[in-house]
Amino acid sequence: MLLRLIVITGLFAAVDAVPVLARPPQAAAPVQRQLQSRVVVTVPADDAELRVNGTVIMGAGASRTFDTGPLAAGSHEYTFSVTWEPNTYTTMTRTKVVAIRAGEPVKVDLTVEDPADRVRVIYVPTPAEVAAAMVELAKVGERDVVYEPGCGDARITIAAIKAGARRGICVDIDPERARESKANVEAAGFADRIDVREGDALDVRNLSDVSVVFLYMGDHFNMLIRPVLWRELKAGSRIVSHRFTMGDWQSDSTITVSTTEGPYELHLWTITEEMKRAK
Numbered sequence: 001m002l003l004r005l006i007v008i009t010g011l012f013a014a015v016d017a018v019p020v021l022a023r024p025p026q027a028a029a030p031v032q033r034q035l036q037s038r039v040v041v042t043v044p045a046d047d048a049e050l051r052v053n054g055t056v057i058m059g060a061g062a063s064r065t066f067d068t069g070p071l072a073a074g075s076h077e078y079t080f081s082v083t084w085e086p087n088t089y090t091t092m093t094r095t096k097v098v099a100i101r102a103g104e105p106v107k108v109d110l111t112v113e114d115p116a117d118r119v120r121v122i123y124v125p126t127p128a129e130v131a132a133a134m135v136e137l138a139k140v141g142e143r144d145v146v147y148e149p150g151c152g153d154a155r156i157t158i159a160a161i162k163a164g165a166r167r168g169i170c171v172d173i174d175p176e177r178a179r180e181s182k183a184n185v186e187a188a189g190f191a192d193r194i195d196v197r198e199g200d201a202l203d204v205r206n207l208s209d210v211s212v213v214f215l216y217m218g219d220h221f222n223m224l225i226r227p228v229l230w231r232e233l234k235a236g237s238r239i240v241s242h243r244f245t246m247g248d249w250q251s252d253s254t255i256t257v258s259t260t261e262g263p264y265e266l267h268l269w270t271i272t273e274e275m276k277r278a279k
Helices: 002-016 128-137 155-162 175-187 219-232 273-278
Strands: 038-042 049-052 055-057 063-067 075-087 090-101 106-109 118-121 145-149 167-172 194-198 212-215 238-242 253-259 262-270
Touching (some): 038 075, 090 106, 090 219, 118 219, 128 155, 128 253, 128 262, 155 167, 155 194, 175 194, 212 219
Parallel strands (some): 145 212, 167 194
Antiparallel strands (some): 038 063, 075 090
């Protein structure tokens, strides 16, 4: 018994003595080459602010040049955003996503108008007599649903409801203006007839119930909302704009309203079946 135990112990000792072979070293991964790309961006105005992936690119002039950081081989998405003021009351923003291949030069043109452009317009109240004339020019009646993008204090929509419109929709991107509009609507006793919303009017869709649109938002905004109105409004709907036109879309009529503050021009357009089919 003692001899057998010794033999077994020796066997385990012999097994323990077998050396463990080390694993062969793995080959090091090849170092991926990093490349820079030179980017030339054309912007709409010399003093425009340019952002790339959210970071401001310093500089001025209609053309801006910068180098990307080191990029791995392949394609990379960059988001370009430019903001500028074409006049004293309008701020425009245009955004474009561009694929950049590492090491290759890129040209980005941000001067081309885009349906996705965004506009902010400063608030300038419409004189009360001009608001009344807009409602009269639109021939607002009891069946009408009126819509006012950039409503400010909602005075035009309130005037339309007082003239007999069935319902109204007000939208303003400025939270303070939206709150003011809501307070004015409630004070006028029309909270159940006017829907006040905070948001970008260019994002509003499904205007099939709307029959009258009131605008005082500038030429740039009018040109962006024009295709939306052509597409969404039913034939017979009317658009009245204080001061600003609709590009090459000829108005049905243009009138001048004389006030103590000076003359004001109002423009009227009507959506037709021919226009609906063409657009």
